[in-house]
Amino acid sequence: MPELFGDSLFQAVEKNPVGPGSLLIAAPDLDMGYFTRSLLLVLSHDETGSLGLTLNLRSEQAVANFLPELDELVAKPKAIYSGGMSGMHMLRTVGVLKPGVTVADAEAQEFIFGHLGNRIVVLNGGIDVDILKEWVSAVRLFAGQVTWEPGLLQREIDEGQWYVTDALSSDVTSPGHIDAWAEALRRQPLPLPLFATTPNDDRNN
Template sequence: MINHSEPEAGKLLISEPFLNDPHFTRSVILLVDTTPEGTLGMIINQPTALLVSDLLHDLVGADFPVYSGGPVNTELIHFIHRCPEKISEGQELAKGIFWGGNYEDFKRCMLEHTLSRDEIRVFIGYAGWDPGQLQNELSTNTWIVSDQYDADMVFNVDEAQLWRDVVVNMGPRYAHISQFPKNPNLN
């Protein structure tokens, strides 16, 4: 897996098929911030057993799943969405995908039940890299950087299938990787 793309906000990091880190096995990470101080992203295909109402007790009935965004600062809540007309002030990462936004808009939409599950993903924690750390991991082919996806993949594809679908969507050069078993010793 050779990277030909630089990691930037709005791009995906796709883990190599045999990455043995339990936080990142077959993970797809949406990069949300890349600066000289480091890189930040959200693992978009690792749901937890929690609901938004479990974390934010004033949002009774907010039965949206919470995803593990990564192992850093797991007390922080982040969200991505595709409804800037409902949640203002979000930062557009890619066409139709926004990071964060006005928290009061978020709360109002949750309480009024005006969001659907295919419009928002809520995360606890994030994935983070210090300066140079991600570049080092890219040089050892731990990750593939891709912009070959759309908002429907992020919000509609089943989490268990997302890694495979993103890899296949990158074209024939990568599609064979999607067929690798999770544990090559069982092959």
Template sequence: MLNNIKPKIGRLLISEPFMADPNFKRSVVLLTEHGDEGSVGYILNQAGNLLLKDVIQDLWQADNHIYFGGPVAADTLHFIHRCYDQMQSGEPIGDGLYWGGNFETLRILINTNAISENDVKFFMGYSGWDEGQLDREIEQNAWMVSDIPDPDTIFSNDDEKLWRDVIVNLGPKYAHISNFPADPSLN
């Protein structure tokens, strides 16, 4: 195992720099579920080409990018937010972050500019692991596990920088990994 931090709800999974799976290449995943039955999370640094207003027509001002959350149920929309005070709904995942909630309330908050684009992040699909699968992948050094360095990290819109920043946050032992080229043949 690359580091000794165990996965749990509210922690980050950071893919090793040369992961072969194109869905997770240089990805940072926020875990929203982790238990005996498996794990669920969302890739934080794979912005798609769609904006929220492109997918939900009555959100006329929603310029939020929709991120690729993972390869499971890629036709479903999910969200992470930090506006519980306004929404009064969502599952807590730590550090003032919530998963899901009342979408109708969220729709009103977006249309009335009561929340900022930096308070909510949307995903098509999610990342999922069966019972024990994630633990095996961590043992095989496919993932590093980290606490969230700062809740603002979750809402970053600089995909490559996000991956590098969370690796550097792991400490000097891992910082050099952040400089590895995306294509190992360029090393």
């Protein structure tokens, strides 16, 4: 179905609004450089611009070498992930609340910086790990972030570079042996699952 490739593929399905907690799935056949076959978690999206994290690009750096106190909570593989090319000196921790834990309960503990839906939370720094163990089932650490100038992310979506859907907690903590990009496509409406078998370019999921 070559007529569905490129910018026309994501025009063939209903478009969803983008906002905090959205998952951006890169178009299957577009050479987007760093973003080829990528999944991005949107952290913020407003008139000042947009901010996100790349979820499926793992670094070679072990969390234990930087924050050994968090190692027990880190989802496997226990590596720092590359969140983006901007602010690479900064580590951001994203967690998944345990089943039954409400956002209000967690916010009362003052360790949540932001809630992104589906039990996904951005955590404050300098957290008491013992408290986290009570409330959070897993975390993942990201170095860097992706930034868009005002209006730029929406233009990219309109051009068909990204498909927008809701992020799931499993997207944040996807195991290393899983092709997270393909798995995300498989749960979308037709015809998107048909493109989940697009050949992998050996990105490190």
